[in-house]
Amino acid sequence: MTETTHVGARLAGLGFVAVLLQLASISQIHVLGVSADLAPLVVAGAGFLTGAVSGAVFGFCVGLFLDLASAHTLGVSALLYVVVGYGAGRVRELRAPEAPITPLALGAAATAFATCGYAVIQFLLGDSAPISLLLVRGIVVEIVLNCVIAVPVYAIVRRWLVPALPDDPRRRRRRRAYTTGGLSPLSRP
């Protein structure tokens, strides 16, 4: 099995389980009338770890899966998660942030974009749901809920994907520093 296929298989498994878990369980747990949403967190995490292209493709597949499974207008979630996955990948490629708060910020941004984007697209498509303070409150609560679970979700995504990813030079450097005490094998006595 090639490296790409391996990553693809893991992403497919991750997407399937995440959407299933979201539909079968997470969506039924309400806090202040709103449930958390795993999809933007998983897509952003995967995009951040695998890169912009993989992230965009993964986002499209997860979004399409969600649209098909929840009988929404096809393509809406797909479009939004393409952007989420792509954006997360580009953040990694351009900035390479390593702060511990990164997954949280990424999760919050992804959730905000996905939720607001969904509302805007539904509005543009002529959904009669009124834009009200209640909706704004719901969006804010969902972002907060997702922030709470963003770090553990990212940790799980990372643990699942990292073994399949090609060796990242930064990771290699860190591993070498850990095993050699920070010295290159050439400089050791």
Added chain:
Amino acid sequence: MHDKTVRRRRAVLALLVVLSLILISASFGSSGTGPLRAVQNGFLDVLSPIESGANKVLTPVHDLTNWIDDITNASSQRDKLQKEYDRAQAKLVAEQALLRRAHELKGLASIDSSAGLAADGPVSASVDAYPNSLLVQNVTIDVGAGAGVAYGDPVINDAGLVGTVSSVAADASVVTLIDDNSAKEPAIDNTSGEFGIVTADQGNPNELALTDVQHPDRVAAGDFIVTAGGAITGGASHYPANIPIGVVSSAPTDTSPGSGTITPAVDFGALGQLQVLTKVPRG
């Protein structure tokens, strides 16, 4: 190499976005029986058993979260309902007070009318302070000299005679109740017209005594006792006639002058709205 990667990346992004937009357009334009709907329905058919299985597996998790949710909701609902109950209770109390006051005023109007007290200058009053001891039989009311109240003015409520003003300040007065040891009211049996004096019944705070009855056989249990409308001695109150005092509970003894007991018409523990008769003619 780098340009190729960038171009590839942009091409993938553009392709996916365009694909999404095509899907949105197609899905949005299609009717409930279009091909995309059929695909969606087929997908749902495949997925729903898996979803159902996952749902069953995760039932304990749902139960746990629902339990926590129920506890939290029950707690907040309890607080909310307690607040609603307090509000409703306060409203009920206020409405009951209004109703009671309306009944009392109606009763006073009735007694004013039946006893012809309109000319006696009735002034409405409320009780400010009840007796603070078993041995004290007076109340403080919220009107005084400023409202025309004077020493010796009779005080009534919707049930009958309450007492006499025994002390007057500018905006308050003290009323000595008719069950006080010092009180003496001339009264008559409303059936036979037999005269007697109503005083406190010593050792029996719930009753009054009817004394100095010259013809005890003319007073029977159940007769109404009303004010006679005259003064006993100089300086005593002039009660207008025919104000109810009570009902004979035990007829006077046969010996003359006889003495019986009366159950007061007024509940001294709940006087309610009062009237001070400020213009009763003095002898």
